[in-house]
Amino acid sequence: MRPSRSTILRSHKLPSPRATLVLGACFAWLVVLLIVDPMPGTVHGDGYYTWLWARSIVFDQDVDFERDYEICDDPWGLRHTQQGDVINQWNPGPSLFWIPILLFDVATDHPALHHRDPRYRLGCIGPLAERAVRGSLIAGVLTIVIAFVVARRAFGEGPALFGAVAMGVLTPLTYYATMLLSYGHAASAATGALVVLAWDRERRRPSRWGWVWLGVATGLAMLTRPQNAVIAILPLCLWIERAWGRIKERDGRGLGVLVGWGVVYALVTALVFAPQVWQWWDSQGELFFLPQGRHYLRWGAPRLDKVLFSTSNGLLVWSPILYVAVIGLVMLAWKRETRSMGLPLLLFFAISTYVNASVYDWWGALGFPGRRFDSVSVPFAIGIAAVASEVVERQRRGRSVALGALATAIVVVLGAWSTGTQVGVAQALRTDVAHSSERMWMDIWGRIARPVREHVGNPLAWPASIPFAIRHRISPRAWDVAGAPELFFHEWLTLARRAEEATFDFVERHQELLVGFDEDVRTIQGRRVRGVREGYARAIVPISWPEIGALRFEVARPPDSEGPVHVWLELDGEDLGSWRVDPTTRELRVPVMREHQGICELRIRVVGGWLGFGKMEMLDPEPAPSVEEAAHLRAIAERRRAWRAARHGDAPAEP
Numbered sequence: 001m002r003p004s005r006s007t008i009l010r011s012h013k014l015p016s017p018r019a020t021l022v023l024g025a026c027f028a029w030l031v032v033l034l035i036v037d038p039m040p041g042t043v044h045g046d047g048y049y050t051w052l053w054a055r056s057i058v059f060d061q062d063v064d065f066e067r068d069y070e071i072c073d074d075p076w077g078l079r080h081t082q083q084g085d086v087i088n089q090w091n092p093g094p095s096l097f098w099i100p101i102l103l104f105d106v107a108t109d110h111p112a113l114h115h116r117d118p119r120y121r122l123g124c125i126g127p128l129a130e131r132a133v134r135g136s137l138i139a140g141v142l143t144i145v146i147a148f149v150v151a152r153r154a155f156g157e158g159p160a161l162f163g164a165v166a167m168g169v170l171t172p173l174t175y176y177a178t179m180l181l182s183y184g185h186a187a188s189a190a191t192g193a194l195v196v197l198a199w200d201r202e203r204r205r206p207s208r209w210g211w212v213w214l215g216v217a218t219g220l221a222m223l224t225r226p227q228n229a230v231i232a233i234l235p236l237c238l239w240i241e242r243a244w245g246r247i248k249e250r251d252g253r254g255l256g257v258l259v260g261w262g263v264v265y266a267l268v269t270a271l272v273f274a275p276q277v278w279q280w281w282d283s284q285g286e287l288f289f290l291p292q293g294r295h296y297l298r299w300g301a302p303r304l305d306k307v308l309f310s311t312s313n314g315l316l317v318w319s320p321i322l323y324v325a326v327i328g329l330v331m332l333a334w335k336r337e338t339r340s341m342g343l344p345l346l347l348f349f350a351i352s353t354y355v356n357a358s359v360y361d362w363w364g365a366l367g368f369p370g371r372r373f374d375s376v377s378v379p380f381a382i383g384i385a386a387v388a389s390e391v392v393e394r395q396r397r398g399r400s401v402a403l404g405a406l407a408t409a410i411v412v413v414l415g416a417w418s419t420g421t422q423v424g425v426a427q428a429l430r431t432d433v434a435h436s437s438e439r440m441w442m443d444i445w446g447r448i449a450r451p452v453r454e455h456v457g458n459p460l461a462w463p464a465s466i467p468f469a470i471r472h473r474i475s476p477r478a479w480d481v482a483g484a485p486e487l488f489f490h491e492w493l494t495l496a497r498r499a500e501e502a503t504f505d506f507v508e509r510h511q512e513l514l515v516g517f518d519e520d521v522r523t524i525q526g527r528r529v530r531g532v533r534e535g536y537a538r539a540i541v542p543i544s545w546p547e548i549g550a551l552r553f554e555v556a557r558p559p560d561s562e563g564p565v566h567v568w569l570e571l572d573g574e575d576l577g578s579w580r581v582d583p584t585t586r587e588l589r590v591p592v593m594r595e596h597q598g599i600c601e602l603r604i605r606v607v608g609g610w611l612g613f614g615k616m617e618m619l620d621p622e623p624a625p626s627v628e629e630a631a632h633l634r635a636i637a638e639r640r641r642a643w644r645a646a647r648h649g650d651a652p653a654e655p
Helices: 005-010 017-036 046-060 066-071 095-107 127-132 135-155 157-169 172-178 185-204 210-224 226-248 252-284 304-309 321-334 336-358 371-396 403-426 437-456 459-472 476-482 625-648
Strands: 503-505 521-524 527-532 535-543 550-556 565-571 574-581 587-591 598-607 611-619
Touching (some): 017 135, 017 157, 046 095, 095 135, 095 185, 135 157, 157 172, 157 321, 157 371, 172 185, 185 336, 210 226, 226 252, 226 336, 226 371, 252 625, 304 459, 321 336, 321 371, 336 371, 459 476, 459 598, 527 550, 535 611
Antiparallel strands (some): 503 611, 521 527, 535 598, 565 574, 565 598
16 A cells, blocks of 8 residues: 555646546535535524634634623523633634635625624624635635645545545535534634644655644644644654654654654644633633533543444444545554554544543534544545555456445445435434434434334444444344433533433333333323333433432332232342332332443343333432532632633622
8 A cells, every 4th residue: 555656756746637627526516515505594503602703803803702792692691601701612713714704704895794783793693604604615625635635645646536525525524614614623624634734744754844833733723622632642653753763773862853843843832722721811710721611521431332333423323434434544554564654543533532432422412423523534534545545456456346336336325325414414403412313313314224224223333233232132223222312411511410311211212222021002090101021121221420319210000900019120230129019109219329321221020910111210319419519610600700800800790
């Protein structure tokens, strides 16, 4: 897979007419999606607050949002929150792509500047905002171009073209560059691409300014999303490789120079990222501010299988071309001649996966699944190009004349798949609540795949669903429900329990997760239940927050039942005891002493007759975790309000 010298020389020339035509067609397709605009309104949700950065910089010439929240809408109440005032938990980086368009509209006296509604006139919402966020398309196009340039250096034009176009139209980048424009993910992909470009150039052709440009690119990537700091693994691997070479050569002077460049890189990165740090300090009195609260990251409980393979929101399930990308990165890391390129990229993907899986709402709330992998877009394109290069090489050796046709068919099929799913999500299909694939999967594309899914589950989720099925002795299709966002979800900031998401439904919602229960549902005294005859049964329960105080079961027995039955319960190895259920018993409250999270197994044994189960509600311990967290948040809010009052000369505001 090592390119020839002629390939390397050609990689520094302009693209061929064929490549220009293909890239032009790709860009035209993105423009078509932008014009069609299946998303009803492009500035809302996270994107509304992300947009306010550009509005504040252009109209107010500052990055304090006090005035923005006065004259503009504040739908999520960030002017006064439980952890401080005037908080904007999004970042300024995407504004780099939006401000030029906004400045042009201001300079040319756009009609919206004279609108009678001050929110339109001052760019809060309306034409000025909707037009400016189209700069996200520019970010998407820039990402594709950089992917092509970097991949062409390694594999030549053909595989690079395939990798760049596949990444551009078959991954979440399409969605955020053409539909959900006000979110910062297209900008994050573009700035992450700049880091890969600078890293690859410095790796191949060391230069005096290489580490400076790496620092600039890393700082820009962090400005779009601070968690993009993990991309520093690329320059770190390069620095370690060179330092090890200096040590082996006993080149003390060279090692000292390299240490100096490492310091320069860190300082430049910090300098470019300084506007965000300064805004945190000026607004909240903190240099490193986590707006989502201290519980937002759960480093000890990453949902690795779900963030990749969840039918509801998994990266690889919703963008299956990325299976090819991951295979390509592994190939590059495995082969000695490409290891210096492949291993850092694979490490970057692995660390990004761990970070994204550790986020409290690992599914990414509302939006197209996999959005938090935006900065890995160019590495994905490189992985796809690596596989394409291998296909071309095998064809050249005459090993398979059908590989080219197969690759073309894959692109066509996955292209239709990607467009269908992204348009479906854009048409207001919510992905921020826990539900099974009948809603998340089947409603968009499932009519074609229904027979397969009904027997063996979603094939694209098999790397997780098959081990899950073997471990729990259940059908792989149950993963479509168990691999969705878990139950017993608590708000990560306040730890308040969401009651509607704390209930396991034995009758309808979670029937796929039951083993040993009756197929039929009965109605007993107005309550619908699913029964267990004398013997054992199991329920697979996905649990988010680990601290359960008690389980409350709705139970029922037929009116003509005689005498009690006994039910024994066990949750993931914790013996919850044996309980007597009389014909008049309607509810069981079962204390839980240990912590349980992730996919857990509830074992049930019924002795003495038939017992029906309706719902199981997971309850907080006493006192609830939200009580302690409320006191913690009050203390933080008081300190931050005092800082803001002293800093800005205002009286402390009341929440």
